[in-house]
Each structure stands twice: as C-alpha cells, then as structure tokens.
Amino acid sequence: MKKEHINRYGDKFTFTLNKDKDILWKGNFAYHRVGYANDYTEAYQAYLDDMEGLDEDQILSLEDFKIDVHVYFDNKYLHPDYIKLVKSLPDKIDMVDPSGGPYITAGSRLDRFGFNCVTVEGFKPIKNGYKIITKKCPCCDQKAGVHKFSCDTKRVIVNLK
Numbered sequence: 249m250k251k252e253h254i255n256r257y258g259d260k261f262t263f264t265l266n267k268d269k270d271i272l273w274k275g276n277f278a279y280h281r282v283g284y285a286n287d288y289t290e291a292y293q294a295y296l297d298d299m300e301g302l303d304e305d306q307i308l309s310l311e312d313f314k315i316d317v318h319v320y321f322d323n324k325y326l327h328p329d330y331i332k333l334v335k336s337l338p339d340k341i342d343m344v345d346p347s348g349g350p351y352i353t354a355g356s357r358l359d360r361f362g363f364n365c366v367t368v369e370g371f372k373p374i375k376n377g378y379k380i381i382t383k384k385c386p387c388c389d390q391k392a393g394v395h396k397f398s399c400d401t402k403r404v405i406v407n408l409k
C-alpha cells in the first residue's frame with residue numbers, strides 16, 4: 249500500500265507500508281526539524297522520593313508528570329528541580345517536521361494519510377526519509393486498535409463490555 253501527500257510547498261511525499269507493518273516515508277527532507285524523545289525515569293523517581301508519605305491521590309501519575317514538568321511561566325519552570333533531570337534520548341526520534349509539513353509526532357494517527365487506526369510509535373532515519381515505526385499490539389502484532397480474533401487483549405476488551 250502506497251499513499252501520496254502534497255505538502256503546502258507543493259513537495260510530494262510517499263508513505264509505503266512495508267511487510268513489518270511500518271511505513272516508509274520518503275520525499276524532500278532537505279530542510280526539516282527532528283525532535284527526540286525524553287527519558288523521565290530519573291526525574292520521576294526524584295519526584296516520587298520527594299512525595300513519599302503523601303496520599304496516592306496527591307501524587308502525579310507518570311503521564312501527568314510528563315506534562316507538568318514542562319510547564320513554564322513567569323520565566324521559570326513549575327518544577328525546576330525535576331526538569332533538569334529529564335534526559336533527551338538522541339537515538340529516539342519522536343517528531344519529524346519537513347519544511348512545509350506534514351508535522352508528525354509519536355502518538356499521532358495516520359488516518360489523514362490513508363492509514364486508518366495506525367498510530368506512530370517513533371521514527372528511524374532511512375535513505376531519502378524516515379521509517380515510521382507504527383504502534384502494534386504486543387500480543388498479536390496488529391496495528392493499534394486492531395486485533396486478531398485469537399488475541400488475548402481483544403478477549404479482555406470483549407469481556408469488559
């Protein structure tokens with residue numbers, strides 16, 4: 249399966265599904281921005297250490313912490329002690345933005361490019377572009393939100409309904 253996308257500068261990009269169910273994204277990447285994933289392990293552990301003794305419902309979940317720790321206003325971070333412990337992972341690309349678009353980040357869905365229910369996990373550089381690593385079910389290896397009939401994950405979901 250191969251799809252095309254013309255960006256706002258008229259550059260053509262192609263998206264090709266490979267046999268691993270990842271997507272090869274090729275086109276004009278002469279000018280583009282790349283973002284790297286963060287490692288919150290150390291920062292979150294420091295936060296948890298500081299919160300020890302508090303009720304569980306007063307402590308931020310890791311997902312909420314990831315958002316809170318980046319809050320910046322009045323020229324300072326909300327949590328200056330924790331933000332400096334957040335590490336950037338130079339080999340884990342989580343955002344690619346060619347000049348003129350399209351801007352794609354980890355966690356976004358590729359429906360607008362013709363791949364329904366496919367979610368981005370991350371990116372690997374390839375010749376003339378990037379391989380978009382797609383999120384798959386760890387149990388049956390299908391694309392995000394889709395499962396084989398035999399998948400245990402699906403059985404759990406069905407049982408809950």
Ligand SMILES: [Zn+2]
Pocket residue numbers: 385386387388389390394395396399400401402
């Ligand atoms: Zn599954």
